[in-house]
Amino acid sequence: MASKRAYPSGAEKRKKKKSEEDKLSQSKGSLLKYFGRGGPVQPDVSASVGIPELSSPPTDREAPGQSAPPADSQAPGPSSTPANSSSPIDRQAPGQSAPPADSQASGPSSPPSDRQTPGASYPPADSRAPRPAFGQPIDPPERNLALRGSTNTLHQQHNGNFLKEVELLAKFDPVMKKHIDRVESGQFSHSSYLGNEIQNELIASISGKILDTVVAEIKRSKYYSVILDCTPDLSHQERMSVIIRIVRMDDDEAPEIKEHFLGFLVASQTTGLGLSSLILNGLEELNIPFDDCRGKSYDNGANMKGRNKGVQARLLEKNLRALFVPCGAHTLNLVVADAAKGSTDAVIYFGNIQKLYNLFSVAPQKWAILKDRVTLTLKSWSETRWESRINSIEAVRYQAPNIREALLEVRDKATDALTKVEAQALAEEVGSYRFHICTVVWYDILHQVNHISKLLQSATMQLDVAVDLLMKAKTSLTRFRDTGFSAAQASAKDICDEMNVEAVLKEKRLRSTRKHFAYEDPDEPIRDAMKRLEIMFFNVVVDTTTESLKERFESLVEMRSRFGVLRYFKELDGEALSNQCDELCSTLSTEDEKDIDGKELALEISNLPSLPSSDMTALQLLSHIHKKQLK
Incomplete structure (x- = not known):
């Protein structure tokens, strides 16, 4: 009679490992959805089962072979993605595919919301009380808090905000609690997805998605201005901050001035040539055309505002319509x-x-x-x-x-x-x-x-x-x-x-001034x-x-005089209006193309209906035109 094998065979080991990986992928999906969306995932099931949306955490989880519902059913958070796009950090295990929004996840460790897991009780949907305020997980990115702490061990005092939120989430999420129990018991022989690498990857994914959304909004606005400033950091590297200023024009919202911070660029050279090349390369990497830039602003340093070799002079050679305005606060x-x-x-x-x-x-x-x-x-x-x-x-x-x-x-x-x-x-x-x-x-x-x-x-x-x-x-x-x-x-x-x-x-004692020439009077x-x-x-x-x-501030006053026709047109007669519109057209034109037509602009201004106020700012005038649909 053959003796019973004391150790599992290779096939049994592979089968056990595959089972653990499948279960871990479920937990990973819940974790990434939570931190990628800025809060617990709350699928919209009110349309299918006739219950109101709840603030309590959902009970449906991803099972092997399934992934998160579409992004339009996710509750938005501070780092949420647009409703018609999918988050880059909602990962799927190999071979997984996204089910329809109304489908329910199934599996041994991810019961649907209308079933109960053995050992756990779920009250009816209409009897669930909202989670108290102190029980709501905070969002570290929204509050500018660092994710990582001085230790990577769970349930330690200084393990950082990321692990603290994981511990808090485990109190309400049975899947997360099971994952943490396995990590603490040492059952995993591979990564637990709670270390530094996954945190950095989450930050990079969220940052990339936010940057993509910002760039898309800049392109929709078409024209923009760029604001630059350089400062050394603690590592003694010169870094240049890049801010893009736009006017957002949506059909259903009033015009709004917005400034977007795109990030820091390491400036190895602080000359006009080095800084101008740096910003041009940075905009090119983001696929933001510099030809659409209509303004630029920075401090009054010689390398920035120099008329011959400064950044503003070199950028003006690339785009004649990128007009320079010095930083008002610095000036x-x-x-x-x-x-x-x-x-x-x-x-x-x-x-x-x-x-x-x-x-x-x-x-x-x-x-x-x-x-x-x-x-x-x-x-x-x-x-x-x-x-x-x-x-x-x-x-x-x-x-x-x-x-x-x-x-x-x-x-x-x-x-x-x-x-x-x-x-x-x-x-x-x-x-x-x-x-x-x-x-x-x-x-x-x-x-x-x-x-x-x-x-x-x-x-x-x-x-x-x-x-x-x-x-x-x-x-x-x-x-x-x-x-x-x-x-x-x-x-x-x-x-x-x-x-x-x-x-x-x-x-005070008076000092006498020495005469340098005999003909001078004291x-x-x-x-x-x-x-x-x-x-x-x-x-x-x-x-x-x-x-x-x-x-x-002479250059600032000169810039207002170029665009003054857009605000003070009511004070101009027909000939003066036409001349200033032609001058503005010349400012915003190159040999190949022009942004506006001076004659058409003068004609549109002449036919503009009466305004509610004679002293309106440029933004107020634009909002009035947008509201009355005079575009």
Whole structure:
């Protein structure tokens, strides 16, 4: 009699392995559908069985030989794909095919919703209560959370958001729970689909699908503008961010300005030639034609806006209709920087502001003294964003007496002579009339500049609105020059009275200017300290700001004049309207083709019905035309 085999044969091993792979493919399908759709899959079965949609997790799962229902029956999530496309991360095992939407999955480990698995109970559909809010799985991509943690082990504290969501999903999903039990028991001899590689693949798949959707929307809009900026990262590589700005025009929705971030490009060369080649190659890889680009915007660096070899000049050679508009926020930042460099008193003032922050922030004990007396703490100013220095001035503007008391306390408690001297000098400076006049003047200027800077950074900002804001800022500065200094004196005097110090401007020793030629007359010195501060500080700062606004935004004003006919056509007569339409046609034309016909545009504008308002922005006018179907 033959003895019974103690070990399984090769055929039995292969059969067992194939069975495990089939069961794992079911779990993998559920896992990928969950994270690929941004939440549990909820097939629409209300039409076939007559029950309302539920928020509880579905009970039907994929079985061997079957795959997920079509994408139009999936519940959309933050990373969901369009309804008429299939997700690239909904995988199928070899030989699987998608069943119809109304078909039910079957198999030993994936019962349909109208059956019960042994050992599990399913209440009727109408008695299921919605899952509580704290039981809803969060979506890491939507909240910009990292998926991976410091460990890849289940049920560990720092295993990352991905595995934590898998653990949470297992509490409601019997298939996922069975998969996790097998992983923890060590029954798998192959990948568990919970490691780093599958996480990276999920991220790449979702990112690729989102990018495909964005590119498709850009192509539907046809014309676009490109926004570029370069910055080094933590690995000391120069990276260029690419943003595409479009106007989305759908038949059933109002026109909308949208900005899409396409990603970072590693810039090995920061010359105009290197950066222009980089962006052209990037657009070509995405199959976005550069001939449809009608605008470009970046900072005021020589390699970017250079007229001969800059990026804007090289891209203009490729496309004459890609008009350059400098970054408004960066240009406004340079305006304030120009004003600060023009006055010695301004440079000294910001140096004292930074000294205040350095004195208190060097030790926790000193910072505690400051916090006991103020509600707005001191801020360190930025070297690259001048308009943000309002944060460092605001605390001094409204809490100068408290800061001075904190300085005196630091002086009394300090043990080293250097700290005592520095605290005493800063206390005298903060208590001076000159310091508070400079504080009020700079706060008023930076407050207005910072407000305009925030508006210019809006994704929906329009060219005509931006120019109007800048013109209003220039007008406001002109009025400020007439009354600002006297108002600053009054505010500074109130601060000095609150600190019980004399509001007197200390005289400084007058320096005589050497004559370089015998025929020169000596300059008449300004002996009045207040008059000298007004001329050498206030007038210089305000005049430099006003003039810099005019010079640095000249290209923006010129661009509005080219397209001004689209907004101010009601103010033009027939001949002027025709001339400006022809000029706009010439701007948007090349030797081979043109975007518009000047004569047809003038005729359409002349026949345009009355508008609801005479002061409409370009986007409001476009929305009105779309609403009235005047296209």
